Amino acid sequence: MLKLNIKNETSRLRAVILGTAESSGPVPKVEDCYDPKSIEHVLAGDYPKEADMILEMEAVAQVFEKYDVTVFRPQVIKDCNQIFSRDIAFVIEDKVIRANILPDREKEIEAIRYVWNQIDRKNRIILPEECHVEGGDVIPWNEYIFIGTYSGEDYPELITARTNIDAVIAIQELFPDKIVKSFELRKSDTNAKENALHLDCCFQPIGKGKAIIHKNGFLIEREYEWLVDFFGKENIFEITKDEMYNMNCNIFSISEDIIISEKNFTRLNTWLRQEGFTVEEVPYAEIGKQEGLLRCSTMPLIRD
Template structure:
């Protein structure tokens, strides 16, 4: 399938045209690297069900006329389904990040091979760890979580690439993995927010900029914040997040409800498993 000749993403909620995913066929909790995996390590992941759930998400993209590009599965990479963390497209620059955890570092090598195969130019972060789940793009703002996975030096390197943008560092507690697990703007007006993951000052700042739907501790643990915007006031959310989905609909959004019970066991949901390469 032909890839867009020029990657282009201005916000996380413009209309999605093309996205990169990877099947969870090799998904497994092999090495516990977050609190969610610790909770589910005993039961681990039903790979067959995970693939079915992932395919159900892809069917939503097909319905919305989104081109889906699929990375080849490397059986040695159990976290490869989480393509978001490979990097980010901002404006027309594709940035390849740098994974913090050893178990995930080879994922970016596989991704760079795919990009070269398709003739897509990229910039690679060199000065520290940066994972795409910590990068949130909204209007003129780029929010970057300074987390257990993304370092200040990498955020500074990213800021140099986008002098016309306001790149803002948002410190969050390490246990929350990435910024998009606690803060997720899904339109110019609205965002999901779990304020306890950050300072009161930052929570108040985000409340002043967005109409925030705030989530509970349980909803955050179950990755309720990590919905995915297709654009045009349409999102994908977990079927079990009933209260959140009701709030989204009350705000005027179309909500595709998809079960992701197996995939969230490793610590990520819809935004985590999608790498938007083109939005318009």
């Protein structure tokens, strides 16, 4: 049996699901893309190649091995993009919550069924159908659960709006002792630089009481201000629109002071090292073309 334990983003990682790029399928048609950034690269003719993405994910697997983290991988489904394991489920405390995701991604859940089956049945949560949520929008932070959402009237038309208010309410009911704080995110199906696909695309808490944030990802300025006040301005690394587009928020903490980051994030990685973090740099720019990066492709199961 797996004893799940996730209270925050930074306690020492012991077990994780890392997605896979194997058999990720042909270049999608524009109309089959889930986000504006993928569309951009399909149209530009430089959509990432499977072989490159496999190498990138292998680099992350090696970092996990170095730090003695148990790694589960999804079973490979032919011609299916299974990179972003955070989308399909997420863990808070000792519970795994299955994401109600875009319907044509159901089979991705089946590929991690063997992990799901190792979890105590009472801790496997499937939310009601009307609750839409993806793991990238959910950030457990000790007594808080931060959730990115979108409640505009055009929610049903937006493929980039992934988490609704129903899900926020359901999670609050599941964890009555936590303070659930939701944030309205800026959405665009057509302009990747104006689109915060998930909360972890424009905000991420890291160790030592620090956080990375992009102001324009938030629709309501006072919600952004709340986070700045919560962490303290001196502890915040503000990223630019281009850095958000390149997924600088979407790094991944192995512990309070060890972070996996993309090797091209020069400004961020320099700051992290100045602040005393160990930065494990990996190549992940090809995967980044699909509007997801390190946090999106990892789903932590156990932290100390």
